[in-house]
Ligand SMILES: *Cc1c(COP(=O)(O)O)cnc(C)c1O
């Protein structure tokens with residue numbers, strides 16, 4: 348059953364009561380990004396604690412009634428979501444906080460939280476009878492779109508900027524998608540994809556435009572809440588590029604609140620790199636977003652023109668959260684720290700939240716007695732070149748036991 352009531356424009360606020368899948372507001376045009384709204388009263392009777400206790404589908408598809416999808420094909424899809432929520436014992440001590448969880452979304456099928464949106468996109472494309480699915484992305488939406496399209500036998504055309512890291516590029520080709528590496532930045536890749544999609548009538552997975560991408564992304568919050576027995580932490584920390592992920596994080600918690608399943612929405616900390624921080628600047632100066640350079644190693648959040656500014660800014664404002672930015676050196680340090688303390692390997696944008704939390708604690712934005720969940724949004728193996736910056740490269744060892752002992756002594760293991 349479909350519980351969608353309609354779509355609300357995030358600019359003009361107008362509500363369109365329809366079951367038809369609208370992409371953007373007919374009045375506001377392309378900037379009129381929509382929010383999907385459900386019949387929450389009807390859903391209250393379906394999505395009960397009992398429903399979740401009995402539901403044995405441990406993937407994001409367990410939330411199908413509130414994702415706006417038809418359930419015909421979900422059994423054929425790869426398992427997306429229900430990623431581990433790891434209670435931290437070591438990192439929490441180093442940061443000096445009592446209760447810290449790490450949601451490891453790098454363990455999704457293609458290695459990032461983008462799988463949550465791509466899974467929905469591919470289902471929607473199949474529902475719409477599309478022949479081809481397409482998107483532009485800094486790399487992860489691209490590789491995840493290629494991944495799930497491959498699994499469902501749907502051709503994909505993928506646009507990426509030339510800086511996309513080797514792991515992500517390899518994934519896209521390996522999944523058999525048509526890869527277009529645009530000689531330019533993400534802004535250029537987005538523009539070309541937009542033209543091609545309009546010209547050829549492909550299904551558009553571009554995250555901001557398509558309101559259903561947030562419906563996938565929000566499941567990360569539904570999981571965090573459920574994994575914590577519907578008592579989410581005081582704060583949830585996430586890195587921000589286009590702003591769809593953080594928009595989804597807020598929507599997920601807000602809907603659980605509307606359904607009476609949690610009694611407050613956690614405060615959301617949005618984290619960017621100082622090399623590309625349009626949201627941080629806009630929030631600080633109380634001004635509209637301005638285009639900026641894409642100058643950070645955290646390629647997944649190197650987004651100079653965020654495509655989902657309204658949802659992202661509201662996520663922080665409505666949750667009484669905060670914006671913060673961290674330099675690339677802190678991001679690199681966070682990669683090593685998270686690996687060493689928790690055994691979790693994140694890509695630069697994946698661990699930006701860790702660096703953001705450390706800074707927020709220092710600045711007193713987050714207090715040490717508050718509880719926190721960090722979302723690690725992408726797997727470190729996607730970008731081994733940048734990961735090398737976080738380690739000391741080992742020398743080659745002669746096969747000689749004395750030499751080995753010298754090395755082991757140096758390392759303090761014997
Ligand atoms: C896409 C992405 C983000 C940011 O998500 P947006 O929706 O672009 O804000 C963060 N981390 C990783 C690893 C990503 O792939």
Ligand SMILES: [Zn+2]
Pocket residue numbers: 356357358359360361372373374375376379
């Ligand atoms: Zn509108």
